[in-house]
Amino acid sequence: MMLLGKLLLKISSGILIGAMAQGQTLAQPAAAAKGAPVAGTPAVAKKLDSAGLKNEDSMKKPEELVKASNPKAKKETLSSTELSNEDPSKLEKQIKAIQLILRNEKDRVKKINLYLRLSYLHVSIAKKYGVKRIKGEKVSAVEAKHLDEAEKILSFLLKNVENNKRMLSTLYNIKGLVAYELDQPEKTVGNFLKSIELNSKNSQAEVMSIFIGEYYFEVEKYDDAIKYYQMFYTRMNKSQKALSDYKIAWSYLNKKEIDKAEHQFIKIIKEQLDRGIAEDSFKDLAFILTQNKDEAVLINKVNGFLSNPGLKGRLYYYCLLFFLQNSKGEPKEMVFKEVLTIQKDPLEVLKIMSLKVSFEKRDIPSPNMVNAILNLDKRLSLAKKEIKAQFFKSDAFQLEDDSEFNIRTHIDAYAGRLKTDENMPKPQLGELAVKLIGIHLNWFPMSKKRVLLYHLWIDTCVDLKNSPCLFNLETRFKNEKDSSESLEFLKKIQIEILALYDEAYEKDKVKHKPAFIGRLKTFIQAFPDDPLALRSEKRLFGILFTEKNYVEALPVGEAIFKNEKTTENAQKVLLIFFELQRYADVQNHPIYSTYTSPEITEVKREASLKSAMLNSHAGNFQNYENDIKAYLRTSPSEEKAAVVYVDYFKKIIELGQFDKLDQEWKSLPATIKARPTFNSIRSQFFDQSLNTGNLYLLPAFWMYGTDKTMNYQVLLNRTIHNQKLTTADFAELEKQDQDKRLYLYSIVAYTDPDAIHAHLIAKPKMTVEEKRLAYSTLLLTYKQMTPMLKPEQVKMFKEFVSELSQEDKEVAIEKNIKNMIFPNAKMNPKTYESYVVNNVDNVKFLRTKVLKAVTSGTSKQKIRLLEKMADVETKMAESIKNSPAPAGLSEAQLKEYQGGLADMAKEYDTQAESFKKAKVEVETKLNKDIDDEKNSLLPMKTAESWTVAQNENFKKLQAIYEKLSVKASIIFLDNLLSSKKIDTAEYYSLKTWVFFKMGMSEAHRKLYRAELESTGQQALIDKWKAIP
Structure with missing residues (x-):
């Protein structure tokens, strides 16, 4: 048994617990000390005993892995498309029906066809009854009856059918089928030969020729066999072609024509017409090729035969299998290198690498075999799940034996029962054994030797004193703890690991504390009823309590309190509750809360505040409010109370309970209300009321301070509640940014444009935006679209005012026009002439002045000026044309004189027309502007x-x-x-x-x-x- 070590269990006071403090080992039954198994653990005869693993005698023999095919086992089932596969009873009914028809049928051709159908039915029934008959067994009475009937019909038809080769061919085909059912192959072949001779286009010719080829193959007439396998090759289906190709290959092989046989096998492999036949062709060709042991020759041949990497890889695989059973001890590195270079199929690669393990197997530890296993394991780790599953299901049987055998050689060498070629150090052998066992059990988790392998694994890890190895085993056993054996293994390993950690903790408590705590908890949880668990619990509590790891200390502390019910222990549990936010337990636990002390009271007081915060986050407002009230009843400082009130008010506002907010605010002392911390409450209230549309009236919050943003919220709220802007409001508004200021002015302007207009025009200087707003409020005051504005208003807002809103006044030049005097007929000629001459300059002067005035005048002024100036130009032209002629002119001279006057008047007539036209244009535009203005006005609606x-x-x-x-x-x-x-x-x-x-x-x-x-x-x- 392994020693437990110095597993010293201590409380925070430092007192050592029990016999473990004296360095005693864990007690075990006496039998265990003598090498017997501990109760419940899987029994092993002795340590590092590998006797149950595979040895050379128990391994599969190489020749069991692969064999060349038996060509005689592959035959085409003889059948006909005309034969029926229906139930014999149904076929019997069809026979009776046809017999009834035949009694009345007079047409010779139809009768022949009916007899032909009848023969097929008899053969079909015989075939159905003969399915279960073993070759060579006597034909049953039922079969014989129907075959005899068929033979009679055929004999009758052969006598009555002449000069119809096609029909005769069919009859001989049926006779061949009858002979086949009677196990008479020679007669079958004879009839089939006649059938083919009579009609080579017979639909059954392919089947018959294959049967004939099979017959000759059986009697070893290979040339004839080849002839008939090839006779109707082009008409055969894929399966028939594949079978014919395969039998041709073996015919060549039996004739010792190896090259032809090889090329025929290659043809089958390339064409892949039938998967099974192609697979057998791989094996047969591999068998032929591996008769030559030279790897280079083999590689050259395979590469010469095939170009497809997948096909080449498959052929190499079977070559390696034959090499394995025939060339023991030869690694065949060239072939392995070649096939792994070309093979891309992941499953095939795994099979080849598994084969490499078998090639490297030795009676002693073999580095090459270890490398082959490691390389395969690496490849398996990269393979897809479904590929691995398929590999282990179908292709890993030999691998399991080889791996098991390899483990045995390493264990035996580690235990000194076996030598190694290179005198490998014992630790290296042990580590390799551990690694190989781990790989094996990962590959074959349900291995029948699983328990034995785990024993060897544990024994080796402990013997090596390899703690990582023990950790890995612990993880495996945890995953398998439903097994009683694994549970006992787990317990043993955890005790060993616990001893290691205790020793390390005593040397460096800071460094090893987390790990030691973890190991203590692991053992307590895994084996709570074990006596060692009770001592571990006390040791654990001392460490956790000192470190204030309350989450994990709580259950341990409660367990200790059951045995030691003191105020101090109760206080510790309450403190743990507090740290764990179990505030209800702090205040109302039926056991621990019954203990009292100043410290416990303080804990309960703080718990009420913490509980309030938790209830707030949880949305339980009623409990939150109760906790807050309880806290405030403890008379905290004003500063702390203000903080709590702010949080309380925020919650009230979030819930929209504005009546309660109003009531609570009124109850606050003035000194608390004045604290800046409440600005956030007012701001939140204003935002919440606006965002929700619950525009509650709370005038107590209408206070201006130093916070511009807060003050603007006050202004908005006052405006919402229809408060008229006061001097103080306007003063505060002027402190705000222009966009905010103008926004609020524009809102108020909807109902009180006069006030906003008056305020804006009273400013020493307005911005462009303010001036535009002032003009808009002026319009809102007049309520008209184009009100007639006062001159001073027009002057103030000249850039915005429409001319329709401006008064029409006389232009200065109009007085000059009024003062124009034109001559009349009553004047004497000299006076008349002097007026005309003077008016030439006067008209030009007026013309220049009018044109200048028109550019800056209103539309109405323009119309008036243009109209008056047109009249002046017309009168001027008339006065020229009506000028009196000098006395004494002849009629011709008078006419010439009057023509000259008319030419002089043209200029003024032209000018008159231009002024009239301009007047019409201005007048038209003015009328259009007036109409557009009227039309742009949207109608009033409800x-x-x-x-x-x-x-x-x-x-x-x-x-x-x-x-x-x-x-x-x-x-x-x-x-x-x-x-x-x-x-x-x-x-x-x-x-x-x-x-x-x-x-x-x-x-x-x-x-x-x-x-x-x-x-x-x-x-x-x-x-x-x-x-x-």
Whole structure:
């Protein structure tokens, strides 16, 4: 027996426990000390006894591995497509039916065909009854009866059928079948030869020729056999071709024509027409090739025969099998190297490497055999699961024997019962034995020698003092502990390992503590009823408690408390409960909580707070609240209370219990409320109320401080609850970033545009965005689309104001136009002429001034100026054309004079037309702008006419609008959009509903349309227009 060692079990006090402290060994029965097995362990005659393993005498003989084929065992079953395989009783009924038909049939041809069918039926019945008859056995009476009937019919038909070779061929074929059923091969062959001679195209010719070839093969007439195997080869099916090829190969072989035989086998292997025949051809060809022991010759031949790597690998495999049984002791390295180079099939590679193990087998430990086993094991580790399974199921029988034999040689050499060639050191032999046993049991886990091998494995590991080896064994036995033998092995090994760890722990507690604790727990859990487990438990508790490893110490501590019920031990268990977050047990455990001390009270107090946090995370608010109240009743410091209140209020807000929040807030002392830590509560409340739509009124939270973000939330909340902006609110708004400031102004502008407008224009300087908003609020104040603005308003917002909103006033040049005086017919010629001459410069002056004024004037001013200037140009032209002629002109001179005046007037007529045309263009554009402005105005509709999705968002929005305000509704909607709870389309649909509900002025509809267009909401605009 192995010594246990110094397994010293200690409590934290350092007291040694029991006899183990004195270095005594683990007690074992006396019989065990004398070499007898411990109760329950598998019995072994003596240590390192390999007698039960395979030896040379018990191994399979090499010649059992593979044999050349027996060609005579391969025959084609003689049959005919005309024969029936039905039940004989059914065939008998068919015979009676045909006989009835024959009595009345007068047509000669039909009668012959009926008789022919009748003969087939008789042969079919005889064949069915003859299936179970052994060759050479006497034909039964039933068979003889039907065969006799068939023979009579055939004889009758042969007399009555003449000059019909095809029919005669068929009749002789049936006669051959009758002879075959009567075991008369010579007659069968004779009839078949006649049948073929009469009609070589007979559908049964292939079958008959193969049968004839088989007959000649049996009587060793191989040339005739070859002739008939080849006669109808092209018409044969794959199986028939394969059989013919195979028998031809053996015919050549029997004739000693080896080359022809080899090439015929190669043909079969290449064509693979029949898998079984091809496999036998591999064996037969391998047998032939291995008669020559020269590896190089063999390799050259195989490579010359075949190019396909898979086929070559298969042939080499059978060659190696024949070499193994015929060439003992020759490793055949060249062949192995060649086949492993070309073979790619993973299963075939495993079979070849397994064969290598057999080749390397020796009567003493063989490094080459070990290497062959290791190489095979490595290859197996890389193989797919299904490949390994197939290998061990069908191809590893010899490997199991060889591996077992190899283990025996190493164990015997390690135990000194066997010498080695190279005088291998004993430790090396032992390590190899361990490795080989492990590999063997991995390969063959259900080996019949499994128990014996485990004994050898354990004995060797212990003898070597190899702890990793023991660990590996422990793992294996754990996986097999349902077995009683394995359980006892496990116990033995764990005691040995525990002794090693205890010794190491005493030398270096820090380094070896985790491992020693693990081993103690392993043994206690595996064998709780063993006496050694009780002492191990005390040792374990002392270590775990000192290290505060409470999770693992708890069950151990509770077990100890049962025997030592003290306040100190109860306090330790309660502390463990606290660390394990079992706070209910700290406060209410029926055993440990009954003990009292200041320390226990403190533990219980802290547990209430920890329990509250756990209940909070678990969502159990009622228990959480109870724990919080219990904690606060302990009168903690104001600082700690504030922290707890913040957590409590956060939870209340998360649950939406705003009434409770309001009530609890009012009950707080003012000094606690003023703490900055509560800013997060206010912020959370504002966010939660907005996010959920539960816009609870809590004015107590409307306080401005130094936090801009917090102050903006206050402003939003005040606006939500319809609070009018105060001076303080405006002051706080001006501190905010512009985007936030303008957003809130735009919200308030929906209901109080005057206030926002007044505030903005009162600023010393407005930004562009503020100025645009101020103009929008001005429009909202007027409520009109294009209100007529005051001059100072036009001046302030000139970049935004439409000319339709501007007053129409006279342009300065209009006074000059009014002052223009044109001559009339009553004037004397000189006066008339002077007016015309003066007006030329005046008109040009006015023309220049009007054109300049038109570029900056309003549309109305342009129309007026263009119209008046056209009138001036027309009058100027008329005054020229009507100028009086000088006295004394002849008729021709007068006509010439008047023509000159007309030419002079053309310039002014042309200018008049240009001004008129320009006036029409401006007037047309103005009218279009006015119409476009009117048409762009969306019609006023009611909220009831607007369809929206009746979802949760709409229901909340509707409630907010009805209970609070339009401002609250829009802020709620904006929050939904920014948090991506709704998309843009739904946002504007709901926003439109709010505006419809509120009622929209012309100005509001104009501004809102611009917003819809800028955000791509044309579909919504179309929907709006389509409302009846």
